[in-house]
Amino acid sequence: MESGSVTTPFGRRPMSLGMLASQQLAEEIEPGISRNKWKLFRAICEARPALGVSDRALTVLDALLTFYPADEISEERGLIVFPSNAQLSIRARGMTAATLRRHLAVLVDAGLVIRKDSANGKRFARRDRAGEVAEAFGFSLAPLLARATEIEALAAQAVADRELLRITRERLTICRRDVAKLIAAALNEGAAGDWAKITCMFREIVARLPRAAGIEHLAAALDEMALLREEIVNQLETQTKTQQMHSNESQIERHIQSSNPESTYELEPAFETKQGAKSADYVDQRSGSMDSGLDSRAGNRERETADRSAGEGGSLKSFPLGMVLQACPQISDYGPGGQIGSWRDLMSAAVVVRSMLGVSPSAYQD
Structure with a gap:
């Protein structure tokens, strides 16, 4: 021109x-x-x-x-x-x-x-x-x-805006799905919380979106939805940690109850002054005949422990033999002749079970 x-x-x-x-x-x-x-x-x-x-x-x-x-x-x-x-x-x-x-x-x-x-x-x-x-x-x-440079810049900006719109819409869809699934999971599992109020908040955010939402509406809805998802996740994580702590405490309590060190004396009241000494001698003879490979040092420890138990027998509780057999009925199968009629038979059966389980005499006495 x-x-x-x-x-x-x-x-x-x-x-x-x-x-x-x-x-x-x-x-x-x-x-x-x-x-x-x-x-x-x-x-x-x-x-x-x-x-x-x-x-x-x-x-x-x-x-x-x-x-x-x-x-x-x-x-x-x-x-x-x-x-x-x-x-x-x-x-x-x-x-x-x-x-x-x-x-x-x-x-x-x-x-x-x-x-x-x-x-x-x-x-x-x-x-x-x-x-x-x-x-x-x-x-x-x-x-x-x-206007070539201007047109190319406008085109690049339009492409960037379109990509931002696509990414924002995609993130909002994922966040919306997460919130809906988490609310459903909380209701199904009976989790504590005001889930009716949270559901109303979720529906209000969705209802405010116009049919042809622009980047401004989508970005605002994404921010609100992300905050709502974070709040739900925090509530559920707190409850999950609390349940885990309660579960661990119950397991520890059961473990302590089953490992009471005084239970051995309660289940073996035969360690009285005279009868306990005789039973200890019999246990030593029985274990020596069945475990000939054990050294004399282990036998000495058994006798010393039995002597200590006999010396302290006055302070231990005494239970009838029938009560012990009722609490542990399967021990009768390992007694002499498949039955237990006395404390000596019970100690003999205990030695047999100890040998079958591979428990050493020292560990058994401890």
Whole structure:
């Protein structure tokens, strides 16, 4: 475009300040700049909401670009295309003339193309004797080249916004699922908490989302939903830790009850002064005959322990033999002849069981 020139539209179409600004911008094309027309058109499609054009207007722009002879748009090759309405309608997927004119006006108002009308409003080109285009009247693509950097930046921002919207919607979906599943699990397991109130909060967050939610609505809902999920997880984790502590305490209590060191004396009341001494001697003889491989030092420890128990027998409780056999009925199978009739038979059976279990005499006495 010639520097300082102003082109007004043909006929009754009015001139606007926006058209004047577009023409002034088209004059500021940097020397040597060029763009691939299809890559630039793709960027315009990405930035369509920011540019304020419809998809039908982009269809007309696509048809205009097909009339440009090269793939690279540059000032050296010329920037004006001059198709007739009939040919433009064919390449615009059969768009009617009235619709075509309306969307051409949208492209002009958006500052993507400039009208360069002839005196009679026709679109044509004058060529010199060498066949080169000397002057053309039609639609100038100079604004596309002048705004190429701006359009590419708008396209990149649109792609980033769309990706952010997708990620936010995806995170909100996952967070919403987590909250719903956790509430259901808490209700099914009977966990303590005001789950009715939490359910109402969850439904309020979901209800506030519009049908076509933007990034602002989604981000706000995601923040609230994430806080609600964190609160639910904290409540459930606290209850889980409490249950584990109670379980561990009950296990420790059962272990202490089963390992009472005084239970040996309670279940073996035969360690009285005289009877305990005789039983200890018999245990020593019995264990010596069945475990001949044990050394004499273990036998001495047994006798010493039995003597100590006999010396302290006055302070131990005494239980009837029948009570012991009732508490441990299977011990009778290991007595002499498969029965136990006296304390001596019981001590003999205890030695047999101790040998079967692989308990050493010293460990048995301890």
